[in-house]
Amino acid sequence: MDRLQAMRVFVSVVDLGSQSAAADHLDLSRPVVSRYLAELEDWVGARLMHRTTRKLSLTTAGSEMLPRCRQMLELCNDMQAAVTEPDEA
Numbered sequence: 001m002d003r004l005q006a007m008r009v010f011v012s013v014v015d016l017g018s019q020s021a022a023a024d025h026l027d028l029s030r031p032v033v034s035r036y037l038a039e040l041e042d043w044v045g046a047r048l049m050h051r052t053t054r055k056l057s058l059t060t061a062g063s064e065m066l067p068r069c070r071q072m073l074e075l076c077n078d079m080q081a082a083v084t085e086p087d088e089a
Contacts, residue, residue, distance in 0.1 A: 004076060006040040007069040009033050010048060014066060017056060 012022035013033065023033045041048050048062035058066065 001036075001039040001043065003040070003043065004073070006036040006043075007073055009036040010040055010062075011066065011069050011073065013037065013049070013056065014058065014062075019056075 009022060009026065009028070012025055013019055016022050016025055019033045019037070020030055022028075023030045026033070028036075037048070044061065044065065046061035047059050048065060050057045050059060
């Protein structure tokens with residue numbers, strides 16, 4: 001599993017409020033989004049979201065994980081930016 005992509009999917013689902021919206025935003029199919037979420041939940045060993053047809057809400061584990069995922073993704077973006085910028089030597 002691509003854990004970073006799974007984290008991106010999780011954050012997008014939360015931010016956009018649905019798996020369908022996240023799938024559109026990330027240019028992924030809805031089943032792929034669902035699979036990433038399931039794999040992430042398997043990896044951490046806890047359910048991250050309560051899913052209903054009307055509403056999506058975070059579990060306690062999801063609430064704990066969300067800021068950490070954001071932090072991890074920000075760190076990865078910063079790292080990529082740092083190594084792709086020209087050296088100022």
